[in-house]
Amino acid sequence: MAIPFNFFALSRRKQWVTILLLVLALFIGFRVFQALTKASRAKAPPASVVQIKTSELAEVQPTAFNKVLPLSGSLNPYQQTLISARASGEVAQVLVREGQTVNKGDVLAELSTITYQAQVDQARAAVNSAQQSLALAQQDYKNNKELLDAGFIAKMALQRIEVNRQSAQSALTQAQQSLVIAQRSLNDARISAPIAGVVAARKVNVGDTVGIGSPLFSIVNDNTFELASPIPAEQIGQVQVGQSVQLRTAGVANEFAGTIERVNPAAQAGSRSYMVYVRVFNNGQLRSGMFAEGSILLSSRPNILSIPATAVRSADGASHVYVVNNGVLEKRNVTVGERASEQIDAPIEITSGLSAGERVVRLDLGMMKPNLKVELLDDTGTVPSAESSKDSTAPQQGLITKIKAWFSKK
Numbered sequence: 408m409a410i411p412f413n414f415f416a417l418s419r420r421k422q423w424v425t426i427l428l429l430v431l432a433l434f435i436g437f438r439v440f441q442a443l444t445k446a447s448r449a450k451a452p453p454a455s456v457v458q459i460k461t462s463e464l465a466e467v468q469p470t471a472f473n474k475v476l477p478l479s480g481s482l483n484p485y486q487q488t489l490i491s492a493r494a495s496g497e498v499a500q501v502l503v504r505e506g507q508t509v510n511k512g513d514v515l516a517e518l519s520t521i522t523y524q525a526q527v528d529q530a531r532a533a534v535n536s537a538q539q540s541l542a543l544a545q546q547d548y549k550n551n552k553e554l555l556d557a558g559f560i561a562k563m564a565l566q567r568i569e570v571n572r573q574s575a576q577s578a579l580t581q582a583q584q585s586l587v588i589a590q591r592s593l594n595d596a597r598i599s600a601p602i603a604g605v606v607a608a609r610k611v612n613v614g615d616t617v618g619i620g621s622p623l624f625s626i627v628n629d630n631t632f633e634l635a636s637p638i639p640a641e642q643i644g645q646v647q648v649g650q651s652v653q654l655r656t657a658g659v660a661n662e663f664a665g666t667i668e669r670v671n672p673a674a675q676a677g678s679r680s681y682m683v684y685v686r687v688f689n690n691g692q693l694r695s696g697m698f699a700e701g702s703i704l705l706s707s708r709p710n711i712l713s714i715p716a717t718a719v720r721s722a723d724g725a726s727h728v729y730v731v732n733n734g735v736l737e738k739r740n741v742t743v744g745e746r747a748s749e750q751i752d753a754p755i756e757i758t759s760g761l762s763a764g765e766r767v768v769r770l771d772l773g774m775m776k777p778n779l780k781v782e783l784l785d786d787t788g789t790v791p792s793a794e795s796s797k798d799s800t801a802p803q804q805g806l807i808t809k810i811k812a813w814f815s816k817k
Contacts, residue, residue, distance in 0.1 A: 457736060457772070457779045462786050464731060465714050465769040467761045472711035475702035475748045476645060478636035478652070482687065482697045484627035488602055492621045494518055494595035498613055503624070505609050509600045515624055516611060518596040527593050530586035537579035544568075544575040604628040607695070627695055632687045634665065634699055637680035645705055646670055652685050654701035659692045667703065702748065712761060713754040716746055718769045728761070729768040731781050736768075738777040 496518040503515050551568045554560045608625035611617060634654070638646055652665040665687040674681055683703075687693070719726050719741065730737045741760030747753040752769075761767070768775065784790060 455780055456782050457775060458782045458784050459731070459768060459772070460784045460786060463768060463770055463772070464766045465718055467712055467714055467757070467763055467765045467767065469710040469712055469763055472708045472713055472745070472754065472756055473704055473747060474706045474745060475704055476638070476642055477700070477702050477748055477750060478634075478638065478683065478685070479698070479700040480634040480636040480685075482632040482634055482656075482693055482695060482699055484604075484629060484695050485631035485633045485686065486602060486604070486628040487607070488626050489622055490515070490598060490601065490624040490626065492518075492595075492598070492617045492619055492623055494523070494592055495618045496522065496596060496616070498611055498615045498617060501609070501611060501613055503606050503609065505606050507606045509603065509606060509626065511600055511603045513600045514597055515600055515606075516598045518598075518617070520593060520596045523589070523593040523596050526589040527586070530582065530589040533582040534579065534586050537575065537582040541572070541575040541579050544572040548572045598623055600624075600626055602626060602628055604630075629693075629695060630689055632689060632693060632695070633668075634685040634687060636683050636685065637675065637678065638683050640674060640679045640681065643670070643681045643683075646681075646683055646703060651704050652701055653704065654685075654687065654699045656693070656697045656699040658697070662701075663687065663690050663693070665701070712757045712763065713747070714757060714761070714767055715752045715769045716755040717752050717771070718767045719743060719755060720771065729775050729777075730761070731766045731768070731783075734781050736775060736777060736779040736781055739767075 499517045499519045501516045503509060503513075509515070548565075548568050548571075551560060551565050555562060555565045604626045605628075606624060607627045609623075610625075611621075611623045617623070646667065648667055648670060650667045652667060653662050654665055655662045665685040667683060668686040669684040671682040671684075687699075714728070718728050720728070725740055726743050727738055727740045730739045739760055742758045744756030744758045746755045782790060
């Protein structure tokens with residue numbers, strides 16, 4: 408037989424414990440009910456309500472409308488050179504490494520010059536000997552010319568002396584040419600930078616034996632880069648030398664400028680595109696090989712109302728957008744003008760149908776219909792609270808206070 412529960416028969420301590428357990432149970436049940444209700448609402452919003460994130464809206468504002476032509480490509484050094492050996496021999500010293508900045512004329516490496524110096528000394532000695540031989544031949548010719556004029560020798564004898572003088576002159580000329588060649592070989596044993604820039608590659612070390620034509624260094628001028636980009640044939644007529652280009656690349660925070668320097672007049676085989684070459688001055692942050700994207704500025708107009716092209720939909724030959732107006736989705740017919748570029752989300756001009764400050768849905772969300780109520784969500788997908796949440800335990804705390812006051816009267 409069950410014993411009936413008598414609350415007032417309990418001690419004061421047990422009464423308090425019982426009351427607190429009841430309050431805790433009520434609180435937990437209330438919180439569970441709240442969570443289940445919120446989850447059911449999130450899973451199944453009313454059919455007359457559409458949830459849209461704030462990032463899926465675009466505000467209509469008058470801005471500069473820039474019509475552009477997109478382009479992209481890799482940044483390559485505007486000037487680069489591969490330095491090869493012009494003399495053969497053993498490498499005596501190498502004075503630079505990759506990444507080192509050099510000026511035009513700086514010595515990069517030297518070959519052993521023992522053999523080349525000996526050849527120069529030998530050629531110089533041959534020149535001195537030929538000069539002495541020519542001097543003797545000229546003096547001999549002069550003396551015999553005087554004898555011929557005096558009638559002491561025959562003309563034929565002077566002709567033989569003239570031949571000797573010409574031979575001595577030819578020998579001197581040949582010796583001088585040999586000295587020039589030997590001196591050039593000696594100079595070629597010293598490898599110098601033909602341009603200013605940065606050493607991009609070093610392919611030789613001390614002790615290596617190189618031959619004429621062996622690659623030694625690669626130097627790039629990183630003060631200026633060139634970007635080559637293909638432009639479709641139907642758009643190449645809008646491109647002119649001297650047009651401004653705005654570029655961006657990963658790893659560089661700010662955009663950087665370039666200028667169209669050349670346009671290839673011949674289309675690439677099989678692609679019907681034309682190569683456009685953009686000259687870019689290095690701002691100190693660019694590196695060779697970076698991939699850059701940007702656009703050619705074709706025209707610019709101020710204070711033009713525009714929205715992303717993805718916000719405009721077409722039906723029955725007319726264009727329309729969805730506007731969030733006083734918390735309700737409104738279908739609005741609009742008249743469009745120029746499109747900034749062929750990119751999917753490029754701005755498109757609105758000539759009528761929208762006013763500054765209105766907000767339109769920038770994407771086709773698929774479930775949009777006119778007159779639906781709009782519930783705006785933040786980027787996390789939750790409804791932003793208009794005011795800070797209050798302490799949910801306040802009602803329970805008030806109940807406990809009243810209970811304590813009641814018992815204090817007993």
